Amino acid sequence: MISRRSVLQTFTVATLCGTASPVLAASRLTDAVRMLDTDNDGTLDLAEAKKAASAVFARLDRDHDGTLDKRELRGRLSEREFDAADPDHDGTLTMEEYLGLVEQRFNAANPDKDGTLDAKELNSRAGRALLRLLK
Ligand SMILES: [Ca+2]
Ligand SMILES: [Ca+2]
Ligand SMILES: [Ca+2]
Numbered sequence: 001m002i003s004r005r006s007v008l009q010t011f012t013v014a015t016l017c018g019t020a021s022p023v024l025a026a027s028r029l030t031d032a033v034r035m036l037d038t039d040n041d042g043t044l045d046l047a048e049a050k051k052a053a054s055a056v057f058a059r060l061d062r063d064h065d066g067t068l069d070k071r072e073l074r075g076r077l078s079e080r081e082f083d084a085a086d087p088d089h090d091g092t093l094t095m096e097e098y099l100g101l102v103e104q105r106f107n108a109a110n111p112d113k114d115g116t117l118d119a120k121e122l123n124s125r126a127g128r129a130l131l132r133l134l135k
């Protein structure tokens with residue numbers, strides 16, 4: 001039987017974790033925005049997103065063939081997402097296809113269509129999907 005004391009301890013730990021992790025997530029997010037926000041206006045616009053994505057593309061293209069294959073994109077795109085982003089189905093993404101995907105995710109994360117993503121939009125499901133392509 002579980003004692004009252006251990007229930008209380010479990011509750012306390014859960015409460016502490018519950019309050020600590022969103023703060024941590026928020027500071028990680030702020031760092032991400034700061035790194036990507038090259039004009040320092042506190043938000044991410046499409047040009048900034050594409051610039052970051054180009055740098056990531058170059059870094060991930062380990063065999064320097066100018067395209068990203070599934071292996072090079074591992075952890076960033078699921079099989080299904082890859083196939084959707086690869087309309088000619090040649091098994092690789094060109095820079096153009098990669099940036100197209102970035103633009104698609106940017107728009108999905110920007111429901112108010114004001115041209116920029118704020119911290120809250122970047123923290124949404126679509127925003128986090130975009131960030132996976134930018135770092
Ligand atoms: Ca900006
Ligand atoms: Ca490659
Ligand atoms: Ca917005």
